[in-house]
Amino acid sequence: MKILLVEDDIELAHGLMASLKKEGFTLNHVQNGKDALLTLSTSEHDMAILDLGLPDIDGFTILKSVRTQKNPLPILILTARDGIEQKVKGLDLGADDYLVKPFDADELKARLRVIERHLGTAKSSLITIKTVVLDLAAQKVHVDKIALVLPKKELMVLTSLMENAGRIRSKDQLETKLYEWGEEVASNAIEVHIHNLRKKLPENFITTVRGVGYTVDSD
Amino acid sequence: MSIRNFLVMVLSSILVLITFTAAIHGYNTSMQQATMLADNNLKQMASTLAELDDIYTSSPHKNNTNSQLIFQIWRNDTLVLRSKTTPITPISHFISGFSENNFSQQRWRIYASKHHNKDQSVLWVFTAIPVNTLYTMAEKLILSAMTPIILSIPFIALLIWLIVWYALQPFNHLTKLLNTKKANDLSAIHLPNLPYELILIEQTINQLFSRLSHAFMREKHFASDAAHELRTPLSVLKLNADNLVDEIPQNETAAHLAKSVDRMAHVIDQILILNRTTAEQFKQQLNQLNVRNVAQETIAELYPQIAHRQQNIELIAEDVSLLSSEFALLTLFQNLISNASKYSPEKGNILVSLSCVESHVIISVEDSGQGISPQEQYKVFHRFYRIGGDQNPSNVVGCGLGLAIVKDIVKLHHGSISLERSKTYGGLAVEIKLPQVMGLKDIHETSH
Numbered sequence: 001m002k003i004l005l006v007e008d009d010i011e012l013a014h015g016l017m018a019s020l021k022k023e024g025f026t027l028n029h030v031q032n033g034k035d036a037l038l039t040l041s042t043s044e045h046d047m048a049i050l051d052l053g054l055p056d057i058d059g060f061t062i063l064k065s066v067r068t069q070k071n072p073l074p075i076l077i078l079t080a081r082d083g084i085e086q087k088v089k090g091l092d093l094g095a096d097d098y099l100v101k102p103f104d105a106d107e108l109k110a111r112l113r114v115i116e117r118h119l120g121t122a123k124s125s126l127i128t129i130k131t132v133v134l135d136l137a138a139q140k141v142h143v144d145k146i147a148l149v150l151p152k153k154e155l156m157v158l159t160s161l162m163e164n165a166g167r168i169r170s171k172d173q174l175e176t177k178l179y180e181w182g183e184e185v186a187s188n189a190i191e192v193h194i195h196n197l198r199k200k201l202p203e204n205f206i207t208t209v210r211g212v213g214y215t216v217d218s219d
Numbered sequence: 220m221s222i223r224n225f226l227v228m229v230l231s232s233i234l235v236l237i238t239f240t241a242a243i244h245g246y247n248t249s250m251q252q253a254t255m256l257a258d259n260n261l262k263q264m265a266s267t268l269a270e271l272d273d274i275y276t277s278s279p280h281k282n283n284t285n286s287q288l289i290f291q292i293w294r295n296d297t298l299v300l301r302s303k304t305t306p307i308t309p310i311s312h313f314i315s316g317f318s319e320n321n322f323s324q325q326r327w328r329i330y331a332s333k334h335h336n337k338d339q340s341v342l343w344v345f346t347a348i349p350v351n352t353l354y355t356m357a358e359k360l361i362l363s364a365m366t367p368i369i370l371s372i373p374f375i376a377l378l379i380w381l382i383v384w385y386a387l388q389p390f391n392h393l394t395k396l397l398n399t400k401k402a403n404d405l406s407a408i409h410l411p412n413l414p415y416e417l418i419l420i421e422q423t424i425n426q427l428f429s430r431l432s433h434a435f436m437r438e439k440h441f442a443s444d445a446a447h448e449l450r451t452p453l454s455v456l457k458l459n460a461d462n463l464v465d466e467i468p469q470n471e472t473a474a475h476l477a478k479s480v481d482r483m484a485h486v487i488d489q490i491l492i493l494n495r496t497t498a499e500q501f502k503q504q505l506n507q508l509n510v511r512n513v514a515q516e517t518i519a520e521l522y523p524q525i526a527h528r529q530q531n532i533e534l535i536a537e538d539v540s541l542l543s544s545e546f547a548l549l550t551l552f553q554n555l556i557s558n559a560s561k562y563s564p565e566k567g568n569i570l571v572s573l574s575c576v577e578s579h580v581i582i583s584v585e586d587s588g589q590g591i592s593p594q595e596q597y598k599v600f601h602r603f604y605r606i607g608g609d610q611n612p613s614n615v616v617g618c619g620l621g622l623a624i625v626k627d628i629v630k631l632h633h634g635s636i637s638l639e640r641s642k643t644y645g646g647l648a649v650e651i652k653l654p655q656v657m658g659l660k661d662i663h664e665t666s667h
Contacts, residue, residue: 009451015458022465080450082491084546101450102484105461107523166526168519211534211571212518217526 001116004045005029006036006062007078008054016049019105025112033057040066045073047115050095052079052086060093067094074115078103114163127162129216131202134162148200153183157193161206166218168209222390226383231376238372242365249357254328257353258317260288261330261346268292268300268344269334287352289327293343294336311345319350326350389417397424403502405432435499449487456480482618489620492550493602496624501631504544510573510580511536513545517552518571521560529566532556536573541580542656543632551582551628554621555649559586561617568644578655579634585641585648596638600626629653 003020005027007013017027028045030036033054040048052059063075076097077090087098097111117125117136125137133142139155141148150158160177161169171190178185194214198206207215268290291310292300298307304323311318311329318329327347334342392410400408407425410417460477467473514534525532541548559569567587574581591599591606598604605619629636634653641648
C-alpha cells in the first residue's frame with residue numbers, strides 16, 4: 001500500500017518509514033502543507049498520514065481541501081493535539097482515523113491495516129484469528145479449514161468484530177454497521193446474531209465484555 | 220452594612236444633633252433676652268414708684284392690676300406701699316441691685332433700689348416678677364422658632380435618603396453588572412455616565428480582566444505548546460526505541476529503553492491532563508453527558524491493555540446523565556480503570572458500576588488487586604506519591620498523579636471520593652459520588 005506521509009518532523013518521518021517499511025508499506029514523505037497539496041493532486045496514493053501542526057498550512061485546511069475535491073483518499077490524522085474537540089473536528093471533516101502522539105507503533109500499524117482492508121487493496125484479503133479464517137473478498141469463512149456458511153447479517157457482524165480484533169465493538173456500533181448496509185435491525189438482533197455465531201465458531205472465540213460490547217481477541 | 224444605609228443614618232443623626240444643639244442654644248439666648256427685658260421693666264417701674272412716693276405716704280395701697288409685677292415701698296423700715304398680692308414682710312434684703320428670692324410659693328426676680336427723699340428719709344423700692352414668667356416667655360419664643368425645623372426633620376431625612384440613593388446609583392449598576400457577569404466571562408465592562416471616581420474603578424477592573432484573560436490564554440497556550448513540543452520528540456524516541464526492540468529482540472538494554480520512554484510519555488501525559496482539568500476550563504466545557512456512554516468508551520479504549528493482561532472487565536450501569544466536561548469524565552474513568560487493570564494480577568477482575576441515588580451519580584471501580592492499606596489511603600491522593608516510592612512492587616508504569624487527578628476532578632464536581640475494600644473481588648474499591656446537577660452557586664464558587 002502506498003502511503004503519503006505529511007509530517008514536518010524529519011526524525012519522526014524517518015522513524016515511521018523504518019517502522020512501516022518492515023510491515024510492507026511504501027511511504028512517500030513531504031514536509032509541508034504546500035507540497036502535500038501538490039502531491040495529493042498529482043500522484044496516486046492509497047492513503048495519507050497527516051500531521052495537523054504543519055509549518056505553512058494547518059492540517060485541517062488540507063483535510064478540508066481534499067474532501068471538497070471529492071477525493072475519497074483515506075486519511076489518518078497523527079497529531080500532538082489531544083483535545084476531544086480536535087478529534088471530533090478531525091473526524092467531522094472527513095478523517096478516517098485520529099491518533100495522538102506519542103503513539104504506539106503497533107497501534108498505528110493495526111489502524112493502517114483496518115484502512116487497508118476497507119480499501120480491498122491488502123495483498124491478502126484474509127484475516128486469520130486462531131483457527132478462523134475470514135476471506136473479505138470472497139465473503140467466506142473457514143473454521144479449521146472447513147467452510148462455514150453464514151447468513152449475510154451474521155457474516156457482517158463477524159467481519160466487523162474480526163476487522164477490529166482486540167478492540168471492543170459495542171452493540172450500538174454493530175447495529176450501526178448493519179444499518180449502513182441497509183439492513184433492518186430488530187431490538188435484540190445483535191444478541192441473536194452473536195448467539196448464533198457462537199454456536200458455529202470455536203468456543204470463546206467471541207468474548208462478551210458485559211455492559212460494553214463484544215470482542216474477538218487478536219491472539 | 221451598605222454605604223447607603225450608613226450615609227442616611229449618619230446624616231440623619233447629625234441633622235437631629237445639630238437641631239437640638241441649636242434649640243438648646245436658642246433657649247439660653249431667649250432666656251437671657253427675656254431676663255434683660257424683665258430687668259428693664261423692673262428698673263423702670265422702681266423709678267416710677269419712687270417718684271410717686273410723695274403722693275402715697277401711708278397705708279398699704281390696694282392696686283387692682285392683674286399684672287404679675289409686684290412691688291413694695293419701704294420708708295425708714297416701714298412698709299408704705301405694696302401691691303395687692305405682696306406679703307407684708309420685706310421681699311428682699313435691703314441691698315441695691317437684682318436678686319432672686321422665694322415667697323408666696325414662687326421664685327421671684329427682684330430689683331431693689333434705694334432712694335433719698337427730700338425730707339431726708341430713706342426710701343427702698345422693691346419690684347419683682349415671677350421667674351416662671353421668664354421661662355414661659357423664653358419657651359414661647361424658642362418653640363415658635365424651632366417647631367417648623369423639628370417638624371421638617373423626617374422630610375429632610377427622606378430627602379437625604381433619596382439623594383444618597385440617587386448618588387449611589389452608579390455603584391448599584393456596577394455591582395449588578397459584576398454580579399451577573401459569568402465567571403468565565405473576562406470581557407471588559409462598560410457603564411455609561413459614570414462619575415469620575417467610578418470611572419477609575421471601572422478602568423482598573425477592566426485592566427484586571429484583560430490581564431487575567433491574557434494570563435489564561437498564556438497558560439492555555441503554554442499547555443498546548445508544551446504538549447506539541449514534547450509529544451513529537453517523544454514520538455520519535457518511542458518509535459526508535461520500538462524499532463530497536465524489533466531489530467535486536469533479545470537485547471535487555473533496548474527493552475529498558477522502550478519501557479523508560481513509555482514511562483516518560485505517561486508522566487508528560489498526566490502532567491498535561493493535570494493542567495487541563497482546571498476549574499476555569501472545566502466550566503467552559505460543561506455539558507449534559509451520558510455517563511454510561513463515557514464509561515463504555517473508556518473501557519473500549521483501554522480494552523487492549525486489559526485483554527493483554529487477560530483480565531475480565533464488567534460494566535454494570537444505569538442510564539444516568541451528569542453535568543460535566545467530557546474530557547474530565549473520560550480522564551476520571553481512564554485513570555480509575557487503568558489503575559484497576561495495572562494493580563490487579565493477570566487474569567484478575569475489574570468491576571465498574573454506575574448508579575443514581577438521590578440525584579447523585581455513584582461511580583464505583585473495584586478490582587482484585589492488593590488494595591490500599593488504611594495508612595496509605597490519604598497519601599495516595601497527593602501528587603507524585605506512589606506506594607513504596609520508585610520501588611512500587613507492582614512493577615507497572617506510573618507517576619503518582621492518577622488519583623491526584625481523579626481527586627481534582629471529583630472536587631470540580633463538588634463530589635466525594637472514598638477508598639474501600641472491594642466486597643466483590645477483595646481488592647480496592649474506589650467509590651465516587653457526584654451531584655448530578657451542581658447548583659449555580661456551586662458553579663460560581665468553582666471559579667473563585
